[in-house]
Amino acid sequence: MAKIIAFANQKGGVGKTTSCVNLCAALSLSGKRVLLVDCDPQGNASSGMGVRKSRSPNIYDMLIHDVPSEDCVVHTDFGDIIPSGREFAAATVELISRGNREKVLYTALQRLYTEYDYMFLDCPPSLELITVNALAAADSVLIPMQCEYYALEGIADLISSIRMCSSRLNRRLHIEGILLTMYDARANLTLQVENELRRFMPDKVYQTVIPRSVRLSEAPSHGLPGVVYDRSNKGSKAYFALAEEFLNKNEGKRTWQ
Secondary structure, three states: OOEEEEEOOOOOOOOHHHHHHHHHHHHHHOOOOEEEEEOOOOOHHHHHOOOOOOOOOOHHHHHHOOOOHHHHOEEEEOEEEEOOOHHHHHHHHHHOOOOOHHHHHHHHHHHHHHHOOEEEEEOOOOOOHHHHHHHHHOOEEEEEEEOOHHHHHHHHHHHHHHHHHHHHOOOOOEEEEEEEEEEOOOOHHHHHHHHHHHHHOOOOEEEEEEEOOHHHHHHHHHOOOHHHHOOOOHHHHHHHHHHHHHHHHHHOOOOOO
């Protein structure tokens, strides 16, 4: 049975999609069966996995037209993906009139639960109906965030939303972990924010941090995750370290020596 993890942060530009794509690829390269579900109408995770945004059927067809989830899966060399596309931007409006509208994604993914070890849900950078669907379907939430003051403010709001969703829609939902991205150890603010987070949530903040990396930024333009595009750069090495920490936490074993 797959563990389902939503990658969420209502603040954009924090490395959410980059983290989702690269952790998916790193785990796939270690032999895990991973499905990435692109829940963002921008479709950046789809591009990052080398899948055209115009590819159909996709998540829109799965949620709105009830196309079986297995028909929407695209297989790649670094993990499977259910892609997104521009038409998915209308999904929020179209789902409003649906019964049990917060659990449409949960229901659609049930057919795939036994096919994967992990499912990653890349959420839009907002707390709207699609994100609520992802939180209702997930077992846990992984929160990528930058070490800056506004991000620290925003994470309090996100945690409140997660708790509300847990109490009303999905009692198993919990915080998987907080991942510090675009990390710059030379900046005092970075260290201050990190210290605050580790003081208040010591068991939730990953030891691995993700540094700024030009190579990670270049990778999507080549239709590849950064860990595949340039495995040796510092950003890729950090995501491989994150994959190991993630597996140690979830399965209690090492993957790389």
